[in-house]
Amino acid sequence: MVGVSPDTIKAEAHKLEEIVPESVIKKLDGSLLRVGRERAITREELSEIIEGIKQAYANAMVEPGEAVGTMAAQSIGEPGTQMTLRTFHYAGVAELNVTLGLPRLIEIIDARRAPSAALMTIYLKKKYAQSKGKARTFAQKIEMTSVEDVVLQTETDLINIVFVLTFDRSRMQRRELTPSKVASTIKGALKADALIDGNKLRIKPTTQSLSELRRLATKVRALPLHGVKGINRVVVKMEGDEYVVYTEGSNFSEILTLPEVDWTRTATNNIHEIEAVLGVEAARNAIINEAVKTLDEQGLDVDVRHIMLVADMMTTLGTMKQVGRHGVSGEKASVLARASFEITTKHLFDACVHGESDRLNGIIENIIAGQPIPLGTGSVELAMRREGEGGRK
């Protein structure tokens, strides 16, 4: 018996598009064509396979009324108990401090404003990514440098009321700075006069008082000379066939506007920054990526679907909301559901003040009320149309 041609296989597989997602069809295409090239599959066999796939896909689908949220909570929570609570100062890139394990996972789910160890991965445009020198120069350019970073020592001369800086030559050279450049920055930013004295810089406050001198000293030390605000340490690393710049500290919006940066791939682990610069959908992807990465690093295998559900819940309202009192749980429609989570009295009191009513639509409300919950088989109700109301006789 002669089998069907590869073209028919393709056509048949693509008829499934309405029912089955793209990834299934791609897989099916690949494996069927491998066997089907020698016309080894007959028409009956092909339709049997396709029928089987339809069946298998329907069986694998989550049933209506399934408690997916509870399942996700348990599926992320249980492996979470096995995560190490300690934060190690290591992850892929040596030298950079990265939050790992449970603390990081909590950070992601709580949608913290700023991660405890912000980290950016900056990809460079081709021209810069291929040469180590150019990548280094770029890294040097964005690293935040303050006066403190380039001086050997500082003195406060109380007799003449001057603040004296002694520069570190090699550090100055590496950052392409000269004493005169530093002097002009100081003069421009602060109310002070700066005099160059060989390798030293003598800074005189405009008002000659000791308290003014002290105030000036702290200001001068922290004065930024160049670099991008927030980028504290920079590491250049070879990855694949290109140089990638990792930074401690993050400033997504400013880094993306630099001409050397490949802004289509550059990322940060500060999800709030991603939301502000790239939108909610990107934030959703970032939540998923970060959570999966954190779990993977600990060797825990959690199905992405659970994480995707969490990310969806966190972003459905258009902005990122944490899972907790100030987000997903705290903004539920039902008073009783909110009250049963945290700060019970406040929720009940506020509901009384505002005259809220509870329609008892959710799970928690119905448990409180002692009724069957709208979940699984409980989500189905019998409705009947009586005779004369459009029902049949």
Added chain:
Amino acid sequence: MSVEFDARQHVLVPKHEILSKEKAREVLERYKISPHQLPLIMSSDPVVKAIGAKPGDILQVSRNSPTAGRAIVYRYVIEE
């Protein structure tokens, strides 16, 4: 020296499209819902601004899904 970047071209951003009035109605009818039951997106969202969507529009987002290959979801544009 700074460069303009387009949020739409970042790897993290899936494709957003504004649905026509008819298409939007079709979607709502298919799921038997009102627009506010859809996931929302702010009118201040960078991507919404980039494609010029207005509050009241429904966006079709074609996500790259690790499980489904491509997944289509809808978001309703709301005012901030």
